[in-house]
């Protein structure tokens with residue numbers, strides 16, 4: 001028997017959303033993705049929220065959603081910027097199973113080459129994305145109980161490692 005919350009954090013493209021779905025299938029736990037919850041509550045896409053209201057508004061909704069879901073007995077997959085706010089980091093650190101899915105910036109760019117759903121990657125060079133990644137790295141590490149480098153692993157391999165390393 002598995003019990004949650006199992007929380008996935010990490011940079012855009014690390015595989016949080018898709019691996020969360022696999023974890024849900026194996027563990028039988030419900031899966032909550034903060035971005036999907038935000039889109040449902042706001043009745044708009046992430047791109048539209050950023051375009052109409054800007055990043056700060058999005059971050060306010062994101063923090064509210066995290067507070068709402070963080071104690072659920074579920075797999076919780078987060079957006080890559082969830083670690084930017086101290087109040088969110090505090091919540092993530094309080095829950096025992098927070099997995100940091102790491103991924104090299106060049107692999108992120110490869111994985112998301114055909115994807116235009118991430119406003120913060122739009123028109124960004126690899127150098128700019130790498131800079132953002134390095135700015136965030138200590139914040140992911142601060143919150144994680146376990147780190148898994150997904151750069152050269154399949155989604156199934158990452159899922160298996162998470163289940164092995166659960167406390």
Ligand SMILES: Nc1ncnc2c1ncn2[C@@H]1O[C@H](COP(=O)(O)OP(=O)(O)O)[C@@H](O)[C@H]1O
Pocket residue numbers: 010011012013014015016017018019111112150153154155158
């Ligand atoms: N380990 C992996 N190997 C190859 N492709 C992956 C891997 N993990 C995720 N992907 C792909 O990368 C893209 C982004 O995955 P997603 O789960 O949306 O990432 P996140 O939620 O962390 O931004 C998807 O197309 C997904 O299929």
Ligand SMILES: O=C(O)C1=C[C@@H](OP(=O)(O)O)[C@@H](O)[C@H](O)C1
Pocket residue numbers: 010011012013016017035046078079080081082117118119120
């Ligand atoms: O890293 C970020 O700041 C963001 C990551 C996205 O989620 P994914 O990490 O699932 O792509 C989404 O929350 C939004 O576009 C902002």
Ligand SMILES: [Mg+2]
Pocket residue numbers: 016017018035077078079
């Ligand atoms: Mg995601």
